[in-house]
Amino acid sequence: MIDARHYAVHEALRDGTPMTIRAARPDDRERIARAFGGLDRESVYTRFFAYKDELGPADFARLDAMDFVRHAMLVATIGPAGDETVIAGASYSTHVGADGTPSAEIAFLVEEDYRGNNLAGRLLAHLSAIARDRGIARFEADVLAENKAMLVVFERSGLPMRKSRDGGVLHVTLDL
Secondary structure, eight states, X not given: OOOGGGOEEEEEOTTOOEEEEEEOOGGGHHHHHHHHHTSOHHHHHHHHSSOOSSOOHHHHHHHHTOOSSSEEEEEEEESSTTSOEEEEEEEEEEEEOTTSOEEEXXXXXXXXXXXXXXXXXXXXXXXXXXXXXXXXXXXXXXXETTOHHHHHHHHTTOSOEEEEEETXXXXXXXXX
16 A cells, blocks of 8 residues: 655756656645745635635645545645745645545646646646545546546546536546
C-alpha cells in the first residue's frame, strides 16, 4: 500500500527546475493561499465556477480533513524544503457513485506562471495511483466547457473517459 501521507517524488519542470510532488500538509495553508493569490480572475472562475478573492474556511477545511483515504491532496512545489513555493495542487474527495462504484471528485489548481509544464497531468497520474491503491474505481469532475486546457489533460491521461453535458458544464468520468 502506498504511504500517501508521506508521499513525495522529485521531478523537474520543463526548464529543468527541480520540483517535488508531495502530500499536502496542514502547514501548507499559507503556501496554498499565496498560490491562489497569484491566479487571475478567469482562472479562479474556471476552477471554482465563481469569482472569489481569497480561499475561505471551507476551502481550508479540505486541507485539514486530509486522511488520504476519503480525502487526498497533492501539491507541486519548488524551492528548498521549509521554504517551498506551491505552484500547483490536486485533490480528491470520495463518494459512492449512483451505481455503487467507489468514486472521487477531483479538482486541480495550477499557478499562472507554471502552466505548460503538464503539472495537472502529472498530479493526475500520481493521484490516480494513490486512489487505485485505496480502491477508488473512477474520478469525476465538472469542467466548464470552455476550459479546454483541463479537458486536454483528461484526454491525454490515458484513462478511459466519458463526458456528458449539462448546459455549459461537462461532467467528466475517468475510469481508474
